[in-house]
Amino acid sequence: MIPLGLKETKEINFMEPFSDFILEHYSEESSIYMDAIADITDTRQACKTPSRDLLGVALLFRYYNLLYYVERRFFPPDRKLGVYFEWYDSLTGVPSCQRTIAFEKACILFNLGAIYTQIGARHDRSTDRGLDSAVDSFLRAAGIFRHIYDTFTNAPSMDLKPHVLDVLVSLMLSQARECLFEKLKLQSESSGLTGSSLVIISAGPQSTELAQLFRDLGGEAAQLSLEYNEMHKNIQVNDTHTYLPECWAGLVPLKAELYRALAHHYEARSIDVKVASKIGPVTSLKDSFVGNSREALCVTQCSGESNEDSASFIAIKHTHLREALASYEEAQRLQRMCRFLKNKTSLTQAIKEANYQAQEEYENFRIRASANKVDESYDLVERVVEASSKVYIDLNWTRFHVVQSGRSF
Structure with a gap:
């Protein structure tokens, strides 16, 4: 902050x-x-x-x-x-x-x-x-x-x-x-709906709630990315960056990229939960629907969905994870470029851990997709997470209370 x-x-x-x-x-x-x-x-x-x-x-x-x-x-x-x-x-x-x-x-x-x-x-x-x-x-x-x-x-x-x-x-x-945003993450973790890597995903209300939670987190992160990106543009347009401390001017675009990465990361997880609930109990995000494309195709055939729909889910997650990794890498680059931010160990650790989780999920996805001969050419050029928020933030201007005691004039 x-x-x-x-x-x-x-x-x-x-x-x-x-x-x-x-x-x-x-x-x-x-x-x-x-x-x-x-x-x-x-x-x-x-x-x-x-x-x-x-x-x-x-x-x-x-x-x-x-x-x-x-x-x-x-x-x-x-x-x-x-x-x-x-x-x-x-x-x-x-x-x-x-x-x-x-x-x-x-x-x-x-x-x-x-x-x-x-x-x-x-x-x-x-x-x-x-x-x-x-x-x-x-x-x-x-x-x-x-x-x-x-x-x-x-x-x-x-x-x-x-x-x-x-x-x-x-x-x-x-x-x-x-x-x-941090409060929403904290509440989700304290309720046991999410964890660093392991969750129990099964069909029912909990899977629906978990998918919605990931979508909410993705929307909030996208909203933050949008706000910081607009702020960065305003700072550059009116030359405010020439007066602001260098660490501020560097942190604003970094946060825009970091929250863009988180938005794509959570959106990819929401896809996991959404379709994994059709397969049955899954013990890990790594073993979810998109991670096992062969089971996904079987499920879609049984449920009446087309193979194109199944492949579409696979392509969407693939794209979201790639976008997340690209933004994490850009955030790390922006930190290295700013002399006041590159030695901030807490910031380095936060970006590194988030990037590691996304990289681990992406590598696992690639291995399983390759083993099941999923056509990688069926992919999307670009995928955008829509900025959305369920919270309206208004200015909380403190009221002035005129001091009556001790008045001598």
Whole structure:
């Protein structure tokens, strides 16, 4: 998962400009409000280095809510206060300075979204609870970036530009969908429907459920591949890749290929289960319908299906496995080409294991197809897994609750 870094800022002391404004504009003694001004100053100072957890989220929310009152009382539209907000771009490190409170609010919101991305990336994705929490965090981050996109104009820094924010929103939504995909895999494994290599396939409701599960996983993986592929195109078209970290620009097309491979792999398995249920109990995916073409032809003859239908299933699985292997190899190539990704052992291991499983199934298929004299020329030129998802992902923009306690202005 890709987390975002926070924007950095310089210290500001609100005491002098706010005191002068109170005396001049409201004709009141500023000493009455010294504690309140000091509280705002201290809160902003703490926001420079917030903790990367829910306490940091609460701190940034508190300061953002305080800015609501500060804007109403000290930043009238017809007058510029002598306060300059300077922030550093989280992507390029270039400083930007403005006197508008809108810039300050946008930067605080950006850091709020960035913390949510870091929280989401740290969750334990080996449990349902951890995956649900990660989805929530990524959706909150996406909602915050979309809010900045919709409300903040004339951004002085690159990380607040509309085309960059649009990429960040897409990235967070895709990472949330990744967590849902992992949750579906986890639920299928915990229910005993699937395993690394062995399953029990027999005619009946369980085989139908297993075939549908593989189709669902294939559709979700294809949807992820589509989203990452579109994201990669957008990054290249608007030159966002020149500002994004190199590891990000490399990971997006890699994930597009990886999920394309998974989509074809799961689609091939769904074909196994679909037709293996007609043969009878099978102890392994390797011994399924397509793995034993002679039995398949016998079954289709008994069931009234033509030999062409049987050969079609064989050709379809053959094509899906070849497409999966090609995409796995492309994902490995993209990792090797990126200097920031080639040493990521966890990523290397994940791609290697998935590729090994597909290679093992493909080699077993080839051996059995050759032994049973299956005509390899009966093949398909191309096979596409249709992107589909049963989950609609929407932006989960966090509501702002204005802080009432401790209000002194």
